[in-house]
Amino acid sequence: MAELQLQHVYKKYGKDSLAVDNFNLHIQDKEFIVFVGPSGCGKSTTLRMIAGLESITEGELLINGDRANDLPSKDRDIAMVFQNYALYPHLTVYDNMAFGLQLRKVPKQEIDERVREAARILDLEPYLKRKPKALSGGQRQRVALGRAIVRNAQIFLMDEPLSNLDAKLRVQMRAEISKLHQRLQTTIIYVTHDQTEAMTMASRIVVMKDGKIQQIGSPMQVYNAP
Numbered sequence: 365m366a367e368l369q370l371q372h373v374y375k376k377y378g379k380d381s382l383a384v385d386n387f388n389l390h391i392q393d394k395e396f397i398v399f400v401g402p403s404g405c406g407k408s409t410t411l412r413m414i415a416g417l418e419s420i421t422e423g424e425l426l427i428n429g430d431r432a433n434d435l436p437s438k439d440r441d442i443a444m445v446f447q448n449y450a451l452y453p454h455l456t457v458y459d460n461m462a463f464g465l466q467l468r469k470v471p472k473q474e475i476d477e478r479v480r481e482a483a484r485i486l487d488l489e490p491y492l493k494r495k496p497k498a499l500s501g502g503q504r505q506r507v508a509l510g511r512a513i514v515r516n517a518q519i520f521l522m523d524e525p526l527s528n529l530d531a532k533l534r535v536q537m538r539a540e541i542s543k544l545h546q547r548l549q550t551t552i553i554y555v556t557h558d559q560t561e562a563m564t565m566a567s568r569i570v571v572m573k574d575g576k577i578q579q580i581g582s583p584m585q586v587y588n589a590p
């Protein structure tokens with residue numbers, strides 16, 4: 365279960381630049397929310413505040429009804445996938461996925477089960493012993509997804525996860541992420557500047573401009589698309 369509320373959230377960097385300006389949003393459990401809008405409109409900042417990687421200047425963040433403004437990032441039930449979520453080059457695919465769990469002292473057998481399950485879901489089973497440099501771009505991006513999946517988090521934050529991939533792979537990974545959402549039944553908040561990604565993946569689209577929500581609705585409502 366993962367429900368988020370942002371209430372009158374503001375983010376100020378330095379003295380007077382308002383990156384996020386009175387942001388109000390209630391994200392329901394299992395929604396696939398996509399943030400779109402021009403570069404600099406505050407999408408990443410909002411995501412980073414939800415993740416606890418950036419402080420909230422003013423306003424409230426509630427996760428499952430509880431105030432989370434001051435909850436350390438590591439204690440939030442959140443997994444993240446970024447555009448440049450670098451894999452460790454010297455570690456195998458298996459160890460890249462296992463690493464975060466090892467740090468958290470998850471028992472070895474459970475790590476093994478979770479990594480193998482993620483590899484199965486993502487078609488990475490044949491590659492577990494390879495190093496990242498011996499993988500294609502799409503496979504690497506799947507490993508980055510795998511690292512998020514093994515966390516068993518209820519909330520996924522994805523910041524332009526596909527923008528480094530070529531057009532064909534983007535289409536394929538789009539479908540895979542949608543499938544993953546169906547399968548894991550998690551809440552996803554996804555940032556992109558790609559309108560097609562938003563249209564094909566979102567249950568709701570949030571259009572941002574100058575730190576504010578300009579429009580919010582289904583793909584149909586926002587883009588006249590099904």
Ligand code: ADP
Binds near residue numbers: 406
């Ligand atoms: P988007 O993700 O939509 O491109 P960002 O959230 O990255 O937008 O940025 C929103 C605004 O905040 C921009 O004006 C940007 O320059 C500014 N900003 C982002 N990060 C920082 C930072 N660490 N320090 C100062 N200003 C920042």
Ligand code: ADP
Binds near residue numbers: 450452
């Ligand atoms: P988390 O979601 O907590 O970051 P990870 O498995 O991704 O879990 O990473 C575990 C730890 O390793 C975290 O402290 C994270 O900051 C760090 N880490 C993750 N990826 C990298 C990386 N590519 N380079 C350096 N440190 C990393």
